[in-house]
Amino acid sequence: MLTDFVGVIIDGTSYGAMLFVIALGLSITLGLMGFVNLAHTAVAMFGGYFLVTLVNQLAWPFFVSVAVVVVVIALASLVLERVVYAPFYRATALDQSLLTFGLMLMAGGIVHYFWGSSQQAVRVPEYLEGRWYLGDLSISKYRLMLLGTGMALLALLNWGLDSTRLGAMIRASVDNQRIAASMGIPVKRVFMIAFAIGSGLAALGGALGAEVLGLDPAFATRTLVLCLLVVVLGGAGSVNGTFFAAMLLGICDIGSKYYVPEFGAFMIYVLMAVVLLYRPQGLYSLVARRRAA
Amino acid sequence: MNGNPLRPLLDRSRWRAPELVFWALIIAAFFAFPDHRSLGAQVLVTGIFALSLDMLLGYAGIVTLGHAAFFGVGAFTAGWLGKYGWHEPVSALAIAAAVAACAGALGSRLVVRGTDLSRLMVTLAIGLVLYEAANKATAVTGGIDGLQGIEFTPLLGLFPFDLMGSTAYVYAAIVAFVTLYLVRRLVHSPYGLSLHATRMNRRRALAVGIDDGRTLAISYIASAAVAGIAGALTTQITQFITIDALGFGRSADILIIAALGGVGYLYGGFIGALVFVVGRDLLSGISPAYWHFWLGLLLVLTIFFARGGIMGTAARLARRLAQRETQR
Numbered sequence: 001m002l003t004d005f006v007g008v009i010i011d012g013t014s015y016g017a018m019l020f021v022i023a024l025g026l027s028i029t030l031g032l033m034g035f036v037n038l039a040h041t042a043v044a045m046f047g048g049y050f051l052v053t054l055v056n057q058l059a060w061p062f063f064v065s066v067a068v069v070v071v072v073i074a075l076a077s078l079v080l081e082r083v084v085y086a087p088f089y090r091a092t093a094l095d096q097s098l099l100t101f102g103l104m105l106m107a108g109g110i111v112h113y114f115w116g117s118s119q120q121a122v123r124v125p126e127y128l129e130g131r132w133y134l135g136d137l138s139i140s141k142y143r144l145m146l147l148g149t150g151m152a153l154l155a156l157l158n159w160g161l162d163s164t165r166l167g168a169m170i171r172a173s174v175d176n177q178r179i180a181a182s183m184g185i186p187v188k189r190v191f192m193i194a195f196a197i198g199s200g201l202a203a204l205g206g207a208l209g210a211e212v213l214g215l216d217p218a219f220a221t222r223t224l225v226l227c228l229l230v231v232v233l234g235g236a237g238s239v240n241g242t243f244f245a246a247m248l249l250g251i252c253d254i255g256s257k258y259y260v261p262e263f264g265a266f267m268i269y270v271l272m273a274v275v276l277l278y279r280p281q282g283l284y285s286l287v288a289r290r291r292a293a
Numbered sequence: 294m295n296g297n298p299l300r301p302l303l304d305r306s307r308w309r310a311p312e313l314v315f316w317a318l319i320i321a322a323f324f325a326f327p328d329h330r331s332l333g334a335q336v337l338v339t340g341i342f343a344l345s346l347d348m349l350l351g352y353a354g355i356v357t358l359g360h361a362a363f364f365g366v367g368a369f370t371a372g373w374l375g376k377y378g379w380h381e382p383v384s385a386l387a388i389a390a391a392v393a394a395c396a397g398a399l400g401s402r403l404v405v406r407g408t409d410l411s412r413l414m415v416t417l418a419i420g421l422v423l424y425e426a427a428n429k430a431t432a433v434t435g436g437i438d439g440l441q442g443i444e445f446t447p448l449l450g451l452f453p454f455d456l457m458g459s460t461a462y463v464y465a466a467i468v469a470f471v472t473l474y475l476v477r478r479l480v481h482s483p484y485g486l487s488l489h490a491t492r493m494n495r496r497r498a499l500a501v502g503i504d505d506g507r508t509l510a511i512s513y514i515a516s517a518a519v520a521g522i523a524g525a526l527t528t529q530i531t532q533f534i535t536i537d538a539l540g541f542g543r544s545a546d547i548l549i550i551a552a553l554g555g556v557g558y559l560y561g562g563f564i565g566a567l568v569f570v571v572g573r574d575l576l577s578g579i580s581p582a583y584w585h586f587w588l589g590l591l592l593v594l595t596i597f598f599a600r601g602g603i604m605g606t607a608a609r610l611a612r613r614l615a616q617r618e619t620q621r
């Protein structure tokens with residue numbers, strides 16, 4: 001009983017940790033610029049596929065590959081932001097959705113063309129394989145690593161937002177873009193950096209989470225749904241809200257699939273419907289509350 | 294004449310020459326392409342579905358990612374009727390529309406609240422929940438095998454559905470005309486003006502006494518009914534239905550079709566449907582993944598260089614030509 005429960009919690013939280021890492025960039029773009037970026041999970045998908053190529057085919061060390069993937073995708077996203085996204089910051093939600101939706105469709109096709117339609121598995125280093133046993137309880141080492149990564153990133157991001165100059169500039173831009181700009185904060189550049197960080201995080205989530213989320217050409221569509229859920233539940237633009245919502249979603253999803261398999265896929269939507277009925281702005285919408293005041 | 298406050302509305306709702314040409318072409322296509330009537334019927338049905346989405350995108354300003362939900366509800370309603378004893382097609386169409394409208398009413402409460410993003414989410418979730426439900430309830434929906442043995446009596450007791458699709462084409466064309474006529478009346482009515490106002494600026498609409506929630510809810514319900522008609526029509530024409538009708542892919546395709554054609558013009562959906570269905574038919578030999586790649590590229594290029602889709606670009610060109618005329 002209890003060991004089952006602990007197992008569900010660990011699986012759920014490590015799943016949630018990956019969702020947090022991927023969804024955070026989406027939350028930033030939506031919260032900071034109000035840009036609907038449906039192609040965000042496509043970035044995560046490319047992170048996963050690049051890792052597969054580096055580790056499985058070129059036999060690079062696992063964590064070196066992860067670092068390379070994150071840096072390369074973060075830099076590439078800067079170009080994407082300037083060339084493709086920037087002209088649409090003032091466009092309607094419809095145009096933004098359609099543009100990024102088109103990009104997502106293209107990403108699926110590209111991945112299918114280069115890596116095929118079958119599911120890809122990253123070769124995990126030996127020290128992360130297998131499980132630890134504590135009496136009846138067995139814990140996957142890899143999932144524990146995911147959970148640790150998620151926690152570490154939460155701490156790092158909170159510290160970064162609260163105590164660094166860049167964090168202060170990002171917070172100011174979220175609160176009020178126009179006043180931030182008139183105080184001499186380069187809002188445009190702040191956003192570029194935030195966008196690159198978000199894309200890098202997505203790539204990290206996709207690379208590490210491929211094992212848990214499954215990597216195939218439909219990855220972007222499938223995880224997009226989950227990430228949008230996380231952002232909507234948590235409230236766009238809030239790191240802690242995103243974390244909280246991702247954890248809630250992860251535990252709820254894994255738990256309901258384990259305990260009530262016949263309703264497995266419904267629970268998260270029911271959760272969302274209930275939250276939105278009572279809190280249309282999400283659970284942790286500090287931004288919205290501050291703006292309304 | 295000057296005293297009539299409805300003058301602008303009456304002006305806008307006048308039938309124009311290009312519209313008459315459009316319907317003339319639909320009649321002409323029946324005779325010009327006798328071998329492609331089935332495909333033509335498919336284009337028309339897809340056009341009706343896209344029209345229902347246009348009501349939301351172009352007139353209410355609601356972006357939805359789950360519109361296939363209502364298409365599916367209509368399709369399955371017609372399927373059950375046809376399978377379990379109600380074989381008369383026209384009344385089945387009306388029942389399907391009513392059921393889809395009820396489904397829309399249930400969903401509308403969640404949809405009209407909140408921001409663009411939460412709407413995107415809620416509509417997506419409505420679609421996914423229905424798909425999951427249909428997937429689980431195999432006894433009712435036939436699961437991935439779909440419903441078999443759907444039968445309908447000849448249209449009006451006179452015209453049986455034939456393999457060539459002649460009856461289907463005429464049937465679809467008439468339903469398309471009637472639906473477009475009704476939607477056209479709706480968006481050019483005083484209600485349509487309040488919808489326009491709500492889309493342009495919700496707060497100001499509220500300030501002049503428009504109940505924004507109710508206005509949006511009505512458009513959502515009406516749109517669901519039209520989507521239900523498209524779904525039911527598809528079932529009646531193909532006599533077959535699977536849960537794909539409810540899938541996310543269907544919602545995504547229709548969003549693309551509406552965007553390609555251009556939203557806010559009523560006819561954009563039909564033009565988009567023509568491009569989409571014929572394009573897919575021509576490229577059907579190619580793997581669906583690559584078809585989606587090209588579709589995505591087309592969408593991105595449309596947003597970049599031809600905002601407003603085909604209709605929007607045509608309208609811009611027409612305006613530019615008119616300007617040149619006056620300058621001369």
